[in-house]
Amino acid sequence: MKYKVKDMNLAEQGRLNIELAESRMPVLSYLRKKYDNEKPLKGISIGGCLHVTKETAVLIRALKAAGAEVAWSGCNPLSTQDDVAAALVKYYEVPVFAWRGLSNHEYYDCIDEVLNSLPDITMDDGADLIIRIHENYCSLLKKVFGGTEETTTGVHRLRAMATAGKLHYPIVAVNDAETKWDFDNIYGTGQSTLDGIIRSTNVLLAGKTVVVAGYGHCGKGVAMRARGMGANVIVTEVDPMQALKATMDGYRVMPMDGAAPQGNIFVTATGCKEVIKRQHLRKMKDGTILSNTGHFNVEISLRDLEELAKEKKEVRPNVMEYFLCSGKKLYLLAEGRLVNLAAAEGHPSEVMDMSFANQFLSVLYLVQNKGRLNNRVHDVSREQDAEVAVIKLNTLGVDIDRLTREQQRYLKDYTSGT
Ligand SMILES: NC(=O)c1ccc[n+]([C@@H]2O[C@H](COP(=O)([O-])OP(=O)(O)OC[C@H]3O[C@@H](n4cnc5c(N)ncnc54)[C@H](O)[C@@H]3O)[C@@H](O)[C@H]2O)c1
Incomplete structure (x- = not known):
């Protein structure tokens, strides 16, 4: 297996960090277990370009458990957690091309390595990989049938591409899911x-x-x-x-x-x-x-x-x-x-749990709707958002009230006023 990381001796610490993150990501763990037998991503190759952090490793594990082949690069020269990158290679057999402190040239070389795995689906944070495909790997556009985008800036870039008629495969804007934007970003x-x-x-x-x-x-x-x-x-x-x-x-x-x-x-x-x-x-x-x-x-x-x-x-x-x-x-x-990823560890696992549950479910959505989506930026469905919120609340042990029949009727009624 080909890979490029800083130091394989860091792998054991990386594995411990990934396991710690996973213990704080119950929604993603639930989804991993749910789809482990069914393998809905069998035969799907995924090329990812998201910060290589312990939480991303938990997402990668879930994608692999669901049957996907995965190759990964980082989406920022300073955000890669080198121990996690090494652990992904050593313990989870993921071809990772990322290390902290790479140059601009190396950054794009790593993306190119991921693209050499000929992905069917792309997962981005900032849209660098998607744009690389559109500009330098046009032949891949015949194979890729969908992608996801994690952050606001990436969604802006992709919406601009779609408006210009230059986006050649459908993207799910994971960033704009309520269970992402209103928690992860805030x-x-x-x-x-x-x-x-x-x-x-x-x-x-x-x-x-x-x-x-x-x-x-x-x-x-x-x-x-x-x-x-x-x-x-x-x-x-x-x-x-x-x-x-x-x-x-x-x-x-x-x-x-x-x-x-x-x-x-x-x-x-x-x-x-x-x-x-x-x-x-x-x-x-x-x-x-x-x-x-x-x-x-x-x-x-x-x-x-x-x-x-x-x-x-x-x-x-x-x-x-x-x-x-x-x-x-x-x-x-x-x-x-970005100071939170370059000088700290990025978002805590608990909040990435929801963002990456959305990433996981959006990949499933792309597979289930292969060939049926327009080449534009698609929102996450209300149902998916609600599913993530419900699972998260359950895992937090938070119960909520439910509308009675009478209340449901009242909320749809316009006749009962003062
Ligand atoms: N550090 C991280 O981990 C992390 C996480 C999520 C998003 N982001 C990134 O953070 C940035 C902001 O994301 P967001 O979700 O808050 O976007 P947003 O669209 O919700 O907010 C951006 C705000 O900045 C304002 N703004 C734009 N130009 C400005 C200017 N010149 N001066 C002052 N205000 C200006 C806009 O009016 C808007 O209110 C994006 O680049 C996004 O990709 C980073």
Whole structure:
């Protein structure tokens, strides 16, 4: 079996981490056991390009148990957990092509290795693999019959491709499932982003001013958790509705120009580019910490930071000190890449349980509907979302009320008023 990982000696630690993650992912474990006998993915080859984390390994195990052949690469140069990559190769016989710290060139080489396995289904986080197929592996388009997409930025890119008439196979937008978006992006990103900032800097959040750029799903989670740790939170936005929500949630809202001189810690969570650039960097306080949790490393202008600096040095892992010509020092975390995965471990297993249950069920959906779906971005069905929510509640031991017949009738009735 061909593979490329950093160090096979890490495999035992990786296996322990995967097992720990699995013990916290009851929905995915339930699905793995449910489909283990039936093998609905027998004969299906899957090419995956998602962060190589212990939770992803649990997803891969479930796909393999259901009968799929799987090959995998990471979707970010800094997010691969090398122990997990080694364990996937050694204990689960998965051809993995990923290690932490690969170059851009190596990153695409790894994706190419996955594509050489000639997948029937692709699984992406950010759409790099799908776009690679469309641009460089056109002959594969005859074989691939569907794909899934894990994150907001990937869904945006794929919707743009579909609008341009350039998307050549159907995609399920796992990101937009309620049981993904409203949990993973909010609670997962909220907690793990602060985890990344704290692990890399050990900074005290209490009393600090944290500026969160973007009050979408991720930004909301980061703002909520930063406030919970005692920070004063400022939100920047471009969407009036989200800005209004942030205001009513009790945050100060202002343009980045106004926030730049006030913040101690900045977190971008927009999926947009150059949200923090030269004019903002110039105004920042000495000692300011800069981090990003959006998918790509384009939210903080690294070019502007480099140009404003006369020196830079790595003061500890994941912390680059930029000494500006003005005499100030700014600290950039994890090279401006998503700080929760590059400087911590990504989302906790409990929340990835739902995201990856959706990934698993979406792959089943693609197989069951092979040849019947248009080449566009499809939403996860309400039924699938509800199934994941019900299983998750059951595994958490949470019971809920049920509507009586009388209540069901009342809710559909328009005649009974005052
Ligand atoms: N770190 C992670 O593990 C993780 C997890 C999920 C999603 N993501 C990524 O995080 C990013 C945000 O995802 P989301 O689900 O919150 O998206 P979202 O669409 O819910 O929210 C993004 C928000 O940013 C705002 N915004 C856009 N451009 C802006 C700008 N220039 N300045 C200020 N605000 C701006 C938008 O108005 C929107 O409210 C995406 O790149 C997504 O792929 C990362």
